[in-house]
Amino acid sequence: MTRKFRVAMSERCFRFKPDALPSHAPHKPGVYEFVTFDAQRNPVVLFVGVALDKSVYQALDEHWNDKASPTRAELFAAAPDVYFDYVAAADIAEADELKDIAGAFVAKHKPRFNSGPAPSSGRHAEVEVEEVG
Numbered sequence: 001m002t003r004k005f006r007v008a009m010s011e012r013c014f015r016f017k018p019d020a021l022p023s024h025a026p027h028k029p030g031v032y033e034f035v036t037f038d039a040q041r042n043p044v045v046l047f048v049g050v051a052l053d054k055s056v057y058q059a060l061d062e063h064w065n066d067k068a069s070p071t072r073a074e075l076f077a078a079a080p081d082v083y084f085d086y087v088a089a090a091d092i093a094e095a096d097e098l099k100d101i102a103g104a105f106v107a108k109h110k111p112r113f114n115s116g117p118a119p120s121s122g123r124h125a126e127v128e129v130e131e132v133g
Contacts, residue, residue, distance in 0.1 A: 003124035005101050007031075007090040008133040013043070013083035016075065018064060025057035025084065029095055031102045032056045032086040034063075034070070034113070036079035045109035046070070046078055050102035050119050052095060056086050070113040078112065089133075096121040104129040 013035050014024040025032075034047040047070055051059035062068035063075070075082045090101055103118035104127045120127075 002126040004128045006130050006132050007087045010086050010088045013085045016082040016084050025060050027055045027057050030056045031098050035083045045111045047111050047113035048102050048105040050098050100127045
């Protein structure tokens with residue numbers, strides 16, 4: 001059976017820079033993305049991450065300070081303008097299901113910096129994500 005998650009993304013993408021993190025990145029666990037935009041201003045997802053044992057803010061800070069991959073240098077080598085976005089709300093029963101949402105985003109966007117198996121809680125045979133709001 002397919003588990004369908006309803007998620008709301010943040011109201012906009014925020015520029016990936018140190019002074020944007022404390023005020024815009026959530027200080028709770030969650031799913032986040034690094035995004036750039038093509039010439040037609042279409043979003044291109046570079047990486048999907050999931051922060052379970054830390055906050056999204058802490059995870060983004062680790063990327064900025066080259067303590068997590070992709071590093072700031074790798075991201076900015078791929079695109080001159082990098083933004084972050086995150087799941088602001090989701091109808092999850094357990095925090096572990098954030099892995100399922102991240103895995104569905106990886107499958108959908110095929111980000112260049114995600115390699116290996118997509119994240120999964122292992123609880124659902126199939127996962128769908130519907131973005132709302």
